[in-house]
Amino acid sequence: MKISYRSGVAIVIMWAAGSLNSSVQAQTKKQPLQLRANNVKQIVAAMTLEEKSKLVVGMGFKMPGVPPPVKGKKPEAIDIGGFKLPPSDPDAYNIPEKVPGAAGRTHAIPRLGIPSITVSDGPAGLRIEPIRNGDKSKTYYATAFPVATLLASSWDTQLVNKVGVAFGNEVREYGVDILLAPGMNIHRNPLGGRNFEYYSEDPLVAGSMTAAIVNGIQSNGVGTSIKHYAANNQETNRNSINTIVSERAMREIYLKGFGIAVKKSQPWTVMSSYNKLNGTFTSERRDLLTTVLKNEWGLKGFVMTDWFGGKDAVAQMKAGNDLIMPGSPDKSEAIVAAVKNGSLAITQLNANVERILNVIIKSPSFTKYKYSDAPDLAAHAKVAREAAAQGMVLLKNDDHALPFYPAKRIAVFGNTSYDIIAGGTGSGDVNKAYTISLMQGLTNAGFKVQEKLSGSYAAYLADMKLKQPKPKNFFDHPAPIPEMDVNGIVADEAAGADEALITIGRNAGEGADRKLDGDYYLNDAEKGLIRGVADAFHAKGKKVVVVLNIGGVIDVASWRDEVDGILLAWQPGLEAGNAIADVLSGMVNPSGKLATTFPMDYKDVPSAGNFPGTPAAKPETVTYEEGIYVGYRYYDAASIKPAYEFGYGLSYTKFKFSDLKLSAPNFMHSITATVTVKNTGDIAGKEVVQLYLGAPKKDLDKPEQELKAFAKTRLLAAGESQTLSFTIKAADLASFYTSREAWIADAGKYEVRIGSSSRQIEEKASFKLAKDITVEKVVKALVPEVAINELKLK
Ligand code: BGC
Numbered sequence: 145m146k147i148s149y150r151s152g153v154a155i156v157i158m159w160a161a162g163s164l165n166s167s168v169q170a171q172t173k174k175q176p177l178q179l180r181a182n183n184v185k186q187i188v189a190a191m192t193l194e195e196k197s198k199l200v201v202g203m204g205f206k207m208p209g210v211p212p213p214v215k216g217k218k219p220e221a222i223d224i225g226g227f228k229l230p231p232s233d234p235d236a237y238n239i240p241e242k243v244p245g246a247a248g249r250t251h252a253i254p255r256l257g258i259p260s261i262t263v264s265d266g267p268a269g270l271r272i273e274p275i276r277n278g279d280k281s282k283t284y285y286a287t288a289f290p291v292a293t294l295l296a297s298s299w300d301t302q303l304v305n306k307v308g309v310a311f312g313n314e315v316r317e318y319g320v321d322i323l324l325a326p327g328m329n330i331h332r333n334p335l336g337g338r339n340f341e342y343y344s345e346d347p348l349v350a351g352s353m354t355a356a357i358v359n360g361i362q363s364n365g366v367g368t369s370i371k372h373y374a375a376n377n378q379e380t381n382r383n384s385i386n387t388i389v390s391e392r393a394m395r396e397i398y399l400k401g402f403g404i405a406v407k408k409s410q411p412w413t414v415m416s417s418y419n420k421l422n423g424t425f426t427s428e429r430r431d432l433l434t435t436v437l438k439n440e441w442g443l444k445g446f447v448m449t450d451w452f453g454g455k456d457a458v459a460q461m462k463a464g465n466d467l468i469m470p471g472s473p474d475k476s477e478a479i480v481a482a483v484k485n486g487s488l489a490i491t492q493l494n495a496n497v498e499r500i501l502n503v504i505i506k507s508p509s510f511t512k513y514k515y516s517d518a519p520d521l522a523a524h525a526k527v528a529r530e531a532a533a534q535g536m537v538l539l540k541n542d543d544h545a546l547p548f549y550p551a552k553r554i555a556v557f558g559n560t561s562y563d564i565i566a567g568g569t570g571s572g573d574v575n576k577a578y579t580i581s582l583m584q585g586l587t588n589a590g591f592k593v594q595e596k597l598s599g600s601y602a603a604y605l606a607d608m609k610l611k612q613p614k615p616k617n618f619f620d621h622p623a624p625i626p627e628m629d630v631n632g633i634v635a636d637e638a639a640g641a642d643e644a645l646i647t648i649g650r651n652a653g654e655g656a657d658r659k660l661d662g663d664y665y666l667n668d669a670e671k672g673l674i675r676g677v678a679d680a681f682h683a684k685g686k687k688v689v690v691v692l693n694i695g696g697v698i699d700v701a702s703w704r705d706e707v708d709g710i711l712l713a714w715q716p717g718l719e720a721g722n723a724i725a726d727v728l729s730g731m732v733n734p735s736g737k738l739a740t741t742f743p744m745d746y747k748d749v750p751s752a753g754n755f756p757g758t759p760a761a762k763p764e765t766v767t768y769e770e771g772i773y774v775g776y777r778y779y780d781a782a783s784i785k786p787a788y789e790f791g792y793g794l795s796y797t798k799f800k801f802s803d804l805k806l807s808a809p810n811f812m813h814s815i816t817a818t819v820t821v822k823n824t825g826d827i828a829g830k831e832v833v834q835l836y837l838g839a840p841k842k843d844l845d846k847p848e849q850e851l852k853a854f855a856k857t858r859l860l861a862a863g864e865s866q867t868l869s870f871t872i873k874a875a876d877l878a879s880f881y882t883s884r885e886a887w888i889a890d891a892g893k894y895e896v897r898i899g900s901s902s903r904q905i906e907e908k909a910s911f912k913l914a915k916d917i918t919v920e921k922v923v924k925a926l927v928p929e930v931a932i933n934e935l936k937l938k
Contacts, residue, residue, distance in 0.1 A: 532724075
């Protein structure tokens with residue numbers, strides 16, 4: 145038989161197709177069920193109770209300093225310094241880690257094609273082990289980006305998104321599925337030990353920054369975990385403190401930013417916090433995790449605990465805390481027992497499992513992404529430097545102390561000029577390849593420095609470092625090195641140099657709040673340094689500039705008059721020195737603004753009287769008596785002048801605001817405000833435009849004004865203008881009426897105030913709302929068990 149070539153091919157194809165069909169049929173019969181994007185419910189149905197109980201409890205992690213479980217022996221709880229760690233999961237030790245140094249993993253269930261996913265800190269960069277098995281030929285360093293408080297001070301959501309894009313690329317390229325960040329708790333008190341990890345005292349800023357960075361990170365196909373949900377505003381007794389807050393303060397201040405972030409960026413996960421909220425651990429509160437977070441705001445992802453957070457695994461499952469981290473076998477056992485004895489509904493456990501699987505199917509581990517372990521760190525360092533310079537805030541600049549002229553010779557004082565702090569400690573720390581000191585940054589920028597002085601600092605710091613005690617554990621940090629005594633040399637320096645620069649540094653991190661003495665307030669050596677340098681340089685008619693390399697608010701009022709300029713550099717990440725030099729030299733015109741108030745004195749802080757709680761010796765309860773009056777909401781309503789107000793920040797140029805126009809005199813569905821900003825100085829610069837709204841006070845006391853929108857101009861050349869517009873919606877007019885469980889916009893007159901800070905209002909206009917609007921009715925939640933003597937300011 146003769147077969148033509150063509151028909152031969154056809155026959156071969158038909159044969160192949162036929163055999164393929166039958167082999168597919170044979171395979172589907174034999175092939176085990178495997179997780180796919182479209183069969184999550186089927187997988188849940190196929191899982192055994194034990195498998196479900198393993199998926200909702202992490203695999204545990206190797207806690208530094210904690211011995212591994214003994215083979216053949218049932219793991220036991222371990223006491224570490226008064227805190228009981230649950231028994232370790234042997235899997236954490238027996239199953240090789242995908243990414244050494246990551247904070248946790250979930251259990252794989254290979255039978256159903258469910259991979260383990262890896263989660264890792266943290267807010268300013270991916271925290272993983274940089275060196276594996278002592279092999280330094282290949283390293284795994286990550287970029288230390290500027291801390292969150294600095295990013296927020298940029299008031300530039302596009303920039304923060306760009307940081308997120310670079311950040312998320314490192315998450316993906318180092319094989320991690322979910323980043324345990326960003327942190328977004330409110331700066332309730334300047335002493336909060338983790339404030340550097342958080343953005344602002346204002347929920348709109350915190351929520352907008354979070355959404356921007358989450359969208360950037362997640363654009364890489366990896367997840368985030370916005371944390372710590374909620375009302376986790378201190379570190380003192382963080383694992384047990386009972387935070388008492390009114391429903392209104394929760395709604396308007398502590399939950400608001402989380403709501404914005406969930407709606408605008410759908411983070412893959414949310415991390416519940418350690419603290420109790422109105423008597424119950426947050427991870428065990430169904431109203432917080434299910435009613436508000438999932439049902440009201442529509443979170444699609446899952447909730448995980450903070451590490452070892454909460455107590456009762458079954459209560460956590462019921463609350464909708466889908467994943468317990470880092471996990472221990474006893475939790476899975478408790479969940480199995482509860483389902484068997486009927487105290488935990490299988491439908492609830494299934495719902496938790498389903499949420500976790502819905503995230504797993506999006507993860508790089510599920511898609512078997514071949515990560516490179518080689519992200520473009522050089523490119524990301526550039527992003528870190530750009531962001532750092534954009535978030536620095538010029539607090540004082542008398543008589544053009546800054547920028548420094550290139551030919552000037554600078555005397556560089558202060559330990560942290562040489563040993564700069566890139567970011568905070570604990571899980572907020574990043575293992576970076578290098579940090580550019582301020583000294584290096586100045587030299588790189590071409591400045592001349594007083595070399596003998598620099599040499600003295602280098603020798604002093606090297607010697608003092610040798611004497612510093614080694615940290616005992618992860619949470620232990622040696623006390624900072626005292627400032628070098630420059631009394632004997634300062635006169636010579638003032639004779640030889642053109643200007644003086646002094647850096648004051650602060651560090652903090654999880655596990656402890658900051659102290660007043662020697663931390664919020666400068667210590668005697670620092671005060672002596674500033675005074676000594678200022679006296680010597682001023683005697684010669686030379687200027688003194690202070691750089692603040694800090695993660696949280698410190699006292700500035702008591703010493704600021706002694707110096708000519710202050711640049712708040714925050715903790716700027718690994719390119720610190722270069723970025724600070726960019727601003728000092730005028731390469732970058734500062735445009736950062738405070739997203740958190742610097743008060744005149746600590747006693748002015750609204751929570752000063754109830755932080756970190758009672759009894760003072762070991763606080764068990766902290767009551768947020770200041771209610772909604774946090775940050776500028778308090779200083780404005782109580783008419784207390786801060787040292788530097790919310791929204792404040794100087795520039796090397798000047799701006800003029802004009803032509804504020806509202807789209808209508810009466811509010812219908814929304815109102816648009818437009819305003820023009822002109823650079824009236826002689827160098828290019830950017831301005832942050834802030835829209836505050838003053839609402840009518842009917843039955844409810846309200847803040848004088850609240851930030852409702854903000855934007856940063858593009859880089860405006862001298863003489864150039866930009867018109868910006870902002871849309872105000874009904875929700876922006878509303879306050880939370882507890883008795884009515886609703887957000888209500890009261891009828892009356894609203895004042896739109898546009899300014900360059902909360903107290904530098906440049907343009908005003910008003911509109912009327914004819915009738916009250918019930919903007920949203922919510923389900924009653926988070927009711928305090930005790931009466932709160934809450935501050936009310938009219
Ligand atoms: C911190 C979290 C962190 C977790 C994992 C906890 O101690 O509070 O912010 O993500 O550890 O490292």
